[in-house]
Amino acid sequence: MNTGKVTLVSAGPGDLDLLTFKAAKAIAAADVLLIDDLVDDEITTLKAAHARVIKVGKRGGCKSTPQAFIQRLMRRYALQGRHVVRIKGGDALLFGRAGEEIADLRSAGIDVDIVNGISSGFAAAAGLGVSLTHRDHCQGVIFVTAHLRDGSEPDWATLAATGMTLAIYMGASRIDGISEALRKTLPVDTPAAVVQWAGTSREKRVCATLGEIAACAASENIASPAVILIGAAIGEGVAQLAARSESMCRLSA
Structure with missing residues (x-):
């Protein structure tokens, strides 16, 4: 099976009207969605029927999904040939640990795409x-x-x-x-x-x-x-x- 890929999608500050067309297209094409805690739950209405949704909330002062676990999930599904979309609040490249995720995925030979958004x-x-x-x-x-x-x-x-x-x-x-x-x-x-x-x-x-x-x-x-x-x-x-x-x-x- 061919290696899949990961797309880091910026969901913006929460209003779905601020989601870019490119982000919506990526979500619709995903096999697996990993969704941050601050993302509007209605974003899942844009997904394909077969797509799996996994909540990976990260909030300061609250119970959070460990970053290492999130990275393992992305690697696991991408190496199975899936298109993984990691949905982050705001812009993925600003305080979203995107640097850590990009480095980890590339070290595993996994292609990474980035969709910008509104911080x-x-x-x-x-x-x-x-x-x-x-x-x-x-x-x-x-x-x-x-x-x-x-x-x-x-x-x-x-x-x-x-x-x-x-x-x-x-x-x-x-x-x-x-x-x-x-x-x-x-x-x-x-x-x-x-x-x-x-x-x-x-x-x-x-x-x-x-x-x-x-x-x-x-x-x-x-x-x-x-x-x-x-x-x-x-x-x-x-x-x-x-x-x-x-x-x-x-x-x-």
């Missing part, structure tokens, strides 16, 4: 109605995870000093420490926002200053999965939320 950082900005970059405020955006593999944190001072918009993933449970660390470099009134379930029907958002954002997120019960946005460009979102009377926290007011 939750972009969905969060869209929900706020802001651009992550702005000629008047910053020249770029940095996508960063709130913790490294060994449990340590990034160099927040160096990141803050760039003047870029910071899009911080997997940081909801650490927002107190993150905001405190950033305040050592950034002004306390730097605009900030937290968006939970970005790009889905469950989306919740709160805007405040860097000095207030942690308390505001707690008062609004914002938790994982959430994206934290920090930077001057996010100030545009604060003004727009105020105009629309949506969730803005002003603890000092």
Whole structure:
């Protein structure tokens, strides 16, 4: 039997309307679907009748499917000649361990295709109605995870000093420490926002200053999965939320 292949499909932030045509075609052609926890369950309506669906949820702070087990499943089915589609939330190439999976599959002689998608950082900005970059405020955006593999944190001072918009993933449970660390470099009134379930029907958002954002997120019960946005460009979102009377926290007011 010929070796099959694996396609890493980016499912986007959760709204099926944001799924690309290429992703939908890959799902329809799959023999086996390995689906992340943050992916909309209705995505399985796009599969072929014969396709097998396996949930391989991975959530911070929750019971998760071990990464090594997921990689073994992909190798096993692909080596049986199956087309395996690994469906990841957001974009597969951003904080989805795609690098580990690609290396593992290629070492086994398995072909890998990649389908890009919309990351939750972009969905969060869209929900706020802001651009992550702005000629008047910053020249770029940095996508960063709130913790490294060994449990340590990034160099927040160096990141803050760039003047870029910071899009911080997997940081909801650490927002107190993150905001405190950033305040050592950034002004306390730097605009900030937290968006939970970005790009889905469950989306919740709160805007405040860097000095207030942690308390505001707690008062609004914002938790994982959430994206934290920090930077001057996010100030545009604060003004727009105020105009629309949506969730803005002003603890000092």
